[in-house]
Amino acid sequence: MQTVDITDFQKIDLRIGSIVKIEEFEKARNPSYKLWIDLGDLGIKKSSAQITALYLPEELIGKQVICVCNFKPRQIADFMSEVLVTGFDQEKGKVALATVDMTVPNGSKLH
Template identity: 55%
Template sequence: MSHSSEPSAEIGFDDFLKVDVRAGVIVDAQPFPEARKPAIKLWVDFGEPLGVKKSSAQITVHYAPEELIGKQVMAVTNFPPRQIGKFMSEILVLGFPDENGEVVLARPDKQVPKGGRLF
């Protein structure tokens, strides 16, 4: 994954609509010490019909597992699952790099319903 600040190639609106970005609530977060890079295993509840989905997130610089429970996050929910070590990641939790390139989670600034889709 590129962390470039260069603009991406132009896409059409129909391409944007293919990316299913939804709001969910972190219901569990566990350390992931066996990951190649420091990470936290997340379980995010998107409500029905998606339910709870898992993700591995490299967010250990700014977040501890216990402080993540109950936080709303945004995630891409329609990528294929990806094996990360012995853990199957089903979603991509979204974030932005800080001034040192470390991930800061992308979150709604007000509470929104679980499973709400970005538009």
């Protein structure tokens, strides 16, 4: 694994946001959801997330997730993904979302 210094880490804009809308992403190659995430001052941003194995849509509304906010937007089928929702492999094909253990203001930066 390559090591990085603090200036490399500081280049990544990691923020918390609340999922405010979700739809099944039928045109995606792998089972996915379309997410709309309230990132505070950054506004509502869209993301495609392959998290259908562990999460039902109704349990995601209001959930706070950690997002990479400064990647270039990525076209996925007919949907423009603007941020990357982060998570951890639970087992093959199952991603557990990276979140916080208490509510913090949307748009807060990870330090």
